[in-house]
Amino acid sequence: MSAVQYILLGMEHTEIAHIFSFICFVASLVGLLVVQKAIQEFGWASLIVFSVGIVMALSTVLITSFGAIDVWRDYSWAINGV
Structure with a gap:
């Protein structure tokens, strides 16, 4: 959302915001998969x-x-x- 806000406000240096948003997205997916696997394994x-x-x-x-x-x-x- 921060990256979208930067783009809408016409801010400079949005590349870093894009990188962070991608990292957060990937980390969220990995976390979701790990938690789902742990719930299946341990019940x-x-x-x-x-x-x-x-x-x-x-x-x-x-x-x-x-x-x-x-x-x-x-x-x-x-x-x-x-």
Whole structure:
């Protein structure tokens, strides 16, 4: 959708947006095939929910960690002027 928006707005350098959209499309298809195969193999439909839960938990930890690092860096700079 971003590539379409760039084209409609007449933006330059849409080649990268096309590349990313193609990569996302292929990755979505691969992910769909892997999940369908895993559901057939193991017989649980909850595998998708479990996978999404893991991704969300990992995202929460990473976002919190990077936010804490940024806050610490800003605090250290304000105190020490470094």
